[in-house]
Amino acid sequence: MAAPARGNILIDTEECKGCGLCVESCPPECLELLPELNAYGVHPAHYTGAGCTGCGICFYCCPEPGAITVYRLAPPTKPLVHGDAQDKVQGESHAAAL
Amino acid sequence: MSTNAKNEAQASEIQAAGYEVTHSKSPVFYSVYERKGDLQNQTHYCPGCGHGIAHKLIAEAVEELGLQDRTIFVSPVGCSVFAYYYVDVGNVQLAHGRAPAGATGIKRTRPDSIVISYQGDGDLAAIGTAEIIHAANRGEHITVFFVNNAIYGMTGGQMAPTTLVGQKSTTSPFGRRPINEGFPLHMAELIAQLEAPVYVERVALSDNKNIMKARKAVRKALEIQRDGKGFSFVEILSPCPTIWAKDPVEARKWVAEAMIPNFPLNVFKDRVHEPVQNAVVPHHTVPETLEIGDPRIGTQTDVHLHAGTAGAPGEQSAPVTARTQQHHFDTFGIKVAGFGGQGVLLLGQLLTEMGMREGLEVSWLPSYGPEMRSGSAHCHVCLAKQRIGSPLLSHPDVLVAMNEISLRKFAPHVAAGGLILYNAARLPEDFQLPQARIICIPASEMADKLGSTKATNIVMMGALLEETECLLPATAEGVLETKVKKVALKEINRKALAAGRDFIDHYVRVGAVSQPDGFAY
Numbered sequence A: 001m002a003a004p005a006r007g008n009i010l011i012d013t014e015e016c017k018g019c020g021l022c023v024e025s026c027p028p029e030c031l032e033l034l035p036e037l038n039a040y041g042v043h044p045a046h047y048t049g050a051g052c053t054g055c056g057i058c059f060y061c062c063p064e065p066g067a068i069t070v071y072r073l074a075p076p077t078k079p080l081v082h083g084d085a086q087d088k089v090q091g092e093s094h095a096a097a098l
Numbered sequence B: 001m002s003t004n005a006k007n008e009a010q011a012s013e014i015q016a017a018g019y020e021v022t023h024s025k026s027p028v029f030y031s032v033y034e035r036k037g038d039l040q041n042q043t044h045y046c047p048g049c050g051h052g053i054a055h056k057l058i059a060e061a062v063e064e065l066g067l068q069d070r071t072i073f074v075s076p077v078g079c080s081v082f083a084y085y086y087v088d089v090g091n092v093q094l095a096h097g098r099a100p101a102g103a104t105g106i107k108r109t110r111p112d113s114i115v116i117s118y119q120g121d122g123d124l125a126a127i128g129t130a131e132i133i134h135a136a137n138r139g140e141h142i143t144v145f146f147v148n149n150a151i152y153g154m155t156g157g158q159m160a161p162t163t164l165v166g167q168k169s170t171t172s173p174f175g176r177r178p179i180n181e182g183f184p185l186h187m188a189e190l191i192a193q194l195e196a197p198v199y200v201e202r203v204a205l206s207d208n209k210n211i212m213k214a215r216k217a218v219r220k221a222l223e224i225q226r227d228g229k230g231f232s233f234v235e236i237l238s239p240c241p242t243i244w245a246k247d248p249v250e251a252r253k254w255v256a257e258a259m260i261p262n263f264p265l266n267v268f269k270d271r272v273h274e275p276v277q278n279a280v281v282p283h284h285t286v287p288e289t290l291e292i293g294d295p296r297i298g299t300q301t302d303v304h305l306h307a308g309t310a311g312a313p314g315e316q317s318a319p320v321t322a323r324t325q326q327h328h329f330d331t332f333g334i335k336v337a338g339f340g341g342q343g344v345l346l347l348g349q350l351l352t353e354m355g356m357r358e359g360l361e362v363s364w365l366p367s368y369g370p371e372m373r374s375g376s377a378h379c380h381v382c383l384a385k386q387r388i389g390s391p392l393l394s395h396p397d398v399l400v401a402m403n404e405i406s407l408r409k410f411a412p413h414v415a416a417g418g419l420i421l422y423n424a425a426r427l428p429e430d431f432q433l434p435q436a437r438i439i440c441i442p443a444s445e446m447a448d449k450l451g452s453t454k455a456t457n458i459v460m461m462g463a464l465l466e467e468t469e470c471l472l473p474a475t476a477e478g479v480l481e482t483k484v485k486k487v488a489l490k491e492i493n494r495k496a497l498a499a500g501r502d503f504i505d506h507y508v509r510v511g512a513v514s515q516p517d518g519f520a521y
Ligand SMILES: Cc1ncc(C[n+]2csc(CCOP(=O)(O)OP(=O)(O)O)c2C)c(N)n1
Pocket: B077, B078, B079, B080, B096, B119, B120, B121, B122, B123, B124, B127, B147, B149, B151, B152, B153, B154, B155, B160
């Protein structure tokens, strides 16, 4: 089984307006707009469930204060991160963006 | 399951899998927005609007700097007019373009607060140009976040001063032409030209990197205010997908591709490391200043010695007597109202001058029609031990009504338990007022007898001082001595002041106090 992603996100579909900015901004492209509509009649954003690095970019690109919550895998995660070189490089480039 | 419950369940699942929250809604936002029954989770902004991102950056900085309890957020007119529904700090919403003026007042009266003036480009660069330029030029210790979306968003897309050359709007349907509409205003550059501002930067909400730069700038601007350094200004280029008729992703690109080349991103001014020039924010109040040992201060005994005696002409043109401790109020509001020519505004000025001489903070706010001498006129006088936040009195402690029209018009606004001094022998038959005490004084007749109707206001002043003891009669005598030039009038005024005081002493104190239904004598 693949190691769990370093990051995770939760999208509040009651708050999301489906603007798509998070989808456009996510470096590992792990967000999408759902085909179904939410209660407001927009396609809310959705985490595909794999690849989130927890960089937080989607959080800052999203205009809604509480639509996105970003998580990172709690320490100790060192061996896991070291073991995945590619993931690490990506993580650093995101950190720089932050 | 409701969406909320679903979210909570998902959140616990994520945490159970070993994840920790790193970015979430700031507690500087209300958890629920009490604006409309069915829309309490979302802001009112269009999808992809930059205002939301700007709010988030500000909320995060306020949170991280620990300023939530001290922050007062001034919302403008524009799409962000409702910011007070979202940010859980002190909130004030002001008239179009006036946010920097209001922010000035707030900061000066509450120097420990962190005051944010949040404004759009129509608000700040069109109708409010004067306010922002002067607040910046005075180096007010406030922080201005200027959200430039090159358009009037709220009103449906009219041209703003920041609209780009060639950009279409409802009022420039063929694109802005400099020959007709002038060139876009570069506010950050303009503000940076002024002497006082400490920090001026332009940032953009165009992409991840620039949003992160904006985040830093917002934080820095607030740090500058926290550290008492002076005026900070951050211009934020911001997408307005709706009016630009672009989808949110395209709109963000348009910020990068069209706006940034016209409005270059830059730190235009940064004097953070220079010594603070106008650090005393704001200046001490009059009472504070006097307590720091002003040589002109008379002691309290002095005051009593002088009380009741008229100062010799020419002696001590503006004696200052620090008796602040003795004033029985923290703030005292007097409204004087009547007809132009009755000395309404002058009475207010005299009271203000007296307050100053007694070491109080004072304000005088006149209101009169274009007629000057024949319309109705009134003024508001504030006497206070602290800084005065607003010179406008919604509920004065005392109303001096010089005529019946003023009595009827303003009496209902007098504070509960307040006082009305009415210039007439008796109240109008049908007049009723439960909440305030009324004393009728035939001041005009009394002044006539003394030789000049003009002294009516001084008779009222005597009565006011005697009845409320808000200021010393001796101070009044001193002020009249220096303000009134004509010798004949000086004498009449002295008598008028004494007559007003005597009236209260002899007629009112002796048991003939009028009450709601009643008459002074
Ligand atoms: C005194 C006054 N004049 C005009 C208006 C109409 N008005 C409301 S919002 C607005 C412009 C808002 O544009 P901007 O400040 O750029 O804010 P945005 O909506 O773009 O964020 C105008 C002209 C008003 N409310 N009050």
